[in-house]
Amino acid sequence: QVQLVESGGGLVQAGGSLRLSCAASGRTFSSYAMGWFRQAPGKEREFVASIRRSGGYTYYADSVKGRFTVSRDNAKNTVYLQMNSLKPEDTAVYYCAADVRGLGSRLEYQYDYWGQGTQVTVSS
Numbered sequence: 346q347v348q349l350v351e352s353g354g355g356l357v358q359a360g361g362s363l364r365l366s367c368a369a370s371g372r373t374f375s376s377y378a379m380g381w382f383r384q385a386p387g388k389e390r391e392f393v394a395s396i397r398r399s400g401g402y403t404y405y406a407d408s409v410k411g412r413f414t415v416s417r418d419n420a421k422n423t424v425y426l427q428m429n430s431l432k433p434e435d436t437a438v439y440y441c442a443a444d445v446r447g448l449g450s451r452l453e454y455q456y457d458y459w460g461q462g463t464q465v466t467v468s469s
Contacts (some may be wrong), residue, residue: 347371347458349441354414354463357431361467365426367441367460374455375399375419378449380456381426383437383465390440392430402450410436431467 353365367379380395394415396403403415414427424441442456 346444347374347377347443349458349460350397351420351439351441351463354465356466356468359431359433359457359467359469362427362429363431363465364466365428365439365441365454367424367426369422369424369443370419371422373445374422374443376388376445376447378447379415379417379424380442380444380449380451381424381439382417382442382453383435383439385434386435388437388451392451392453395429395441395444395451396424397449398447402449403405404451406451410468431465433467435469436467438464 350368351367376398378420379395384390394405396415412430415423440462443458444456
């Protein structure tokens, strides 16, 4: 069983930055791909970014490409999402997820464990 705990959300003005963290329990974190997803009010949850085991491969949704950066520190069992140039449309609950197969795809069903989410609100 893997437990994921997100932190770092909050209220920020448009154009600002936030860094989300997701701390994972367990000794096999380095073997998982990790993903970030978000869900805005009244919308379905959507893919934001993912990173494979070693951090060598990262993937982004078109809507965040060039503004968000996903990274990981396997020694700390933590994955990060650096969010810059935030826009009001980035407002959502952000979730991290672990994929034990290490694929790191955009597909929700391929992720096995999920955190509880952290709220990000961007004011205009």
